[in-house]
Amino acid sequence: xxxxxGWYGPLIDLSSVALHIGDFVQLLVFxxxxxxxxxxxxKGGEVIRRDIQVGDDSRPYFPISIWQKQMASMVxxxxxxxxxxxxxxxxxxxxxxxxxxxxxxxxLIHHHNSLASKGMDELVxxxxxxxxxxxxxxxxxxxxxxxxFTFCSIQPQGHPYPQKKIHLKRNWKLPEKRESxxxxxxxxxxxxxxxxxxxxxxxVGEIFLPSISTTLSESDKERMFxxxxxFKTRDTSLVTDLICTGCKLCGSPLDTQHDxxxxxxxxxxxxxxxxxxxxxxxxxxxxxxMLYIWDESEYTLLLVKNKAAELLFGNITAERVYSSFRERxxxxxxxxxxxxASLLKRYGMLEDLGCCTSAANSSLKLKSKPIVNTVNFYxxxxxxxxALLQERKNSPLKFEVSVxxxxxxxxxxxxxxxxxxxxx
Numbered sequence: 001x002x003x004x005x006g007w008y009g010p011l012i013d014l015s016s017v018a019l020h021i022g023d024f025v026q027l028l029v030f031x032x033x034x035x036x037x038x039x040x041x042x043k044g045g046e047v048i049r050r051d052i053q054v055g056d057d058s059r060p061y062f063p064i065s066i067w068q069k070q071m072a073s074m075v076x077x078x079x080x081x082x083x084x085x086x087x088x089x090x091x092x093x094x095x096x097x098x099x100x101x102x103x104x105x106x107x108l109i110h111h112h113n114s115l116a117s118k119g120m121d122e123l124v125x126x127x128x129x130x131x132x133x134x135x136x137x138x139x140x141x142x143x144x145x146x147x148x149f150t151f152c153s154i155q156p157q158g159h160p161y162p163q164k165k166i167h168l169k170r171n172w173k174l175p176e177k178r179e180s181x182x183x184x185x186x187x188x189x190x191x192x193x194x195x196x197x198x199x200x201x202x203x204v205g206e207i208f209l210p211s212i213s214t215t216l217s218e219s220d221k222e223r224m225f226x227x228x229x230x231f232k233t234r235d236t237s238l239v240t241d242l243i244c245t246g247c248k249l250c251g252s253p254l255d256t257q258h259d260x261x262x263x264x265x266x267x268x269x270x271x272x273x274x275x276x277x278x279x280x281x282x283x284x285x286x287x288x289x290m291l292y293i294w295d296e297s298e299y300t301l302l303l304v305k306n307k308a309a310e311l312l313f314g315n316i317t318a319e320r321v322y323s324s325f326r327e328r329x330x331x332x333x334x335x336x337x338x339x340x341a342s343l344l345k346r347y348g349m350l351e352d353l354g355c356c357t358s359a360a361n362s363s364l365k366l367k368s369k370p371i372v373n374t375v376n377f378y379x380x381x382x383x384x385x386x387a388l389l390q391e392r393k394n395s396p397l398k399f400e401v402s403v404x405x406x407x408x409x410x411x412x413x414x415x416x417x418x419x420x421x422x423x424x
Contacts, residue, residue, distance in 0.1 A: 008085045008102065011132060014059035017097070021090050027083040027097065028108070028136045029054035030144060032061065034075045050075060054083075056136075057143035064097040071105050080109040080140060082133065108137060120145075180400060186298035189414070195405050198414075201396040201422060204388050205299065206292040209241055227389040230382065239325045239378070243318045244287050247272050247280035251305030253287055254280065284319040286310070291416065295396065302401060303412035311419050314384050316377055324378035398422045 008024035017025070032053040050072035052064050064086065066072045075081070084104040086097040099105070108127050120141050124134050180197040183189045189198050207226035222228050229238055246253040250272045271278040286309035291302040310317055387394065400418040407413040 011136060014054075014056045014062045016058075017062065017088055017095050020088050021095060022088065024085050024087055024102075025097075027054070027056070027064075027086055028133060028140060029056050029062070029081060029083065030140055031075060031077050031079045031081060033077050034072075036072070054081075057139045060147075062097065063094075064099065066099040066105075068099065068101070068103075071099060071103070074105050074107065076107075076110065078110075079107050080137065080144075082106040082108055082129065109141075186293070186295045186300055189401075189403070190298055190300060192403050193405060194403075196403050197400060197417065198403055199398065199400050200295075201398050202293040202295045203392070203394060203396045204291065205294050205391050206389065207385075208290040208292060208301075209287070210290060226385065227391070230386050230389065236329060239322060242287055242289070243284055243322050245282060246285040246287075246306065247274075248283040248285050248306055248317075249274040249281050251285060251288060251307060252280070253285070254282060284317075284322050286313075286318045290410075293399070300414060301409045302399070303415040305415070308416040308418065312388070312416070313381060316381050316384070320377040321381045324376055324381075328376070328378065396422070 007026060009020070009026060011026040011028065012020060014027065014029065032055060034053075035051045037049045037051060050066045052066065052075055053061055054064055055061050064083065066075065082105075083097070083099065084106065085100075085102050087100055087103070088095060088097055090096075106129075108129070109123055120138065123141070124137055127134065127137060129137070180199045181192070183192075183198050183200040186200060186202055189200055192198060209224045209226065223237075223241070226238070226242075244253045250269070252269050252272075272280045275281065285306040286304075288303060288305050289309070291304050291312070293300060293302060304312065306318065398420040399416060401414045401416050404413055404415065
């Protein structure tokens with residue numbers, strides 16, 4: 001197969017992959033481990049991706065993904081293999097290799113246990129590869145002998161040889177833990193020049209919804225201010241304006257039928273920044289909104305996303321509010337635009353809720369049906385909103401915000417992380 005496809009790019013050491021991002025290269029490596037990842041397709045069927053961890057004499061660990069099912073079946077942990085036409089890509093700070101349609105895999109030494117029964121020279125000579133490749137193979141074998149990576153270290157439990165515990169290095173950055181700065185006033189917060197977390201006391205003045213501004217006429221612009229709508233008994237659109245379909249972890253709206261404001265991304269983010277597996281968890285969420293807060297020295301705007309909004313609204317989730325509203329008001333053209341889960345699954349954006357996408361869609365449909373609640377969460381939510389928005393009549397709250405100095409106030413310079421009722 002390799003003779004038909006041909007080589008694209010040079011044979012390199014893993015230590016120099018950063019110099020070849022976007023290029024095709026050849027890699028001669030030892031396979032530490034192999035992990036299959038299964039994706040269900042929205043039209044039926046499945047795609048199998050296999051993530052492998054490889055190493056050589058210049059770099060002990062490097063990630064590579066294989067998308068061809070036939071090639072993935074050829075990978076065995078403990079093998080020394082030649083990977084031809086590997087595409088090097090970079091995601092954030094992480095560099096990885098991808099085996100694509102023109103890539104090939106050539107096993108050279110199986111299971112590495114041959115080293116125990118054969119000499120290195122005999123193994124190298126038995127491989128039908130070029131002189132440069134044989135030199136690289138010799139270096140990899142010597143590295144394995146020197147570092148102690150053996151076939152015994154990757155054997156399944158119950159194997160007669162003792163297992164050796166290998167600690168893999170992280171190829172991602174852990175979020176930095178930052179100490180919160182205690183600020184005595186909003187004026188001090190507004191003068192912060194470094195991105196950090198800040199804690200302060202302030203009063204709530206208004207909730208502003210930029211997300212609906214693009215769909216309103218000039219005469220209806222006041223609908224963006226929630227306090228002016230709370231006492232209108234026939235304003236049933238408050239629920240749909242504040243609640244939509246989205247990821248309950250990162251708070252990103254995933255509905256495609258509404259126009260998006262500057263606070264919402266132009267397109268739904270491909271991966272969830274708050275999820276361990278980077279997949280979105282779809283549910284009804286609170287749309288991102290701006291919270292006007294003030295104290296005696298200053299006023300400012302806080303960007304509030306789903307998790308923070310739940311804290312602000314007494315830990316009442318958007319799904320509970322929506323279900324309670326539907327139970328007592330029926331449909332009444334209420335539809336927060338549930339997104340088809342199959343579209344998200346198609347692009348690997350949705351966390352698997354079952355054996356197929358129908359399970360994910362069923363989950364959303366069940367949430368949108370009226371549920372018999374003994375507690376009227378919709379009414380409690382309205383009472384909390386009215387109490388919260390009694391301007392200059394309520395006590396200050398204690399806020400914790402993330403400060404991003406690269407943004408202005410209207411675009412999320414201050415993003416609310418948490419809120420408490422301060423104790424005397």
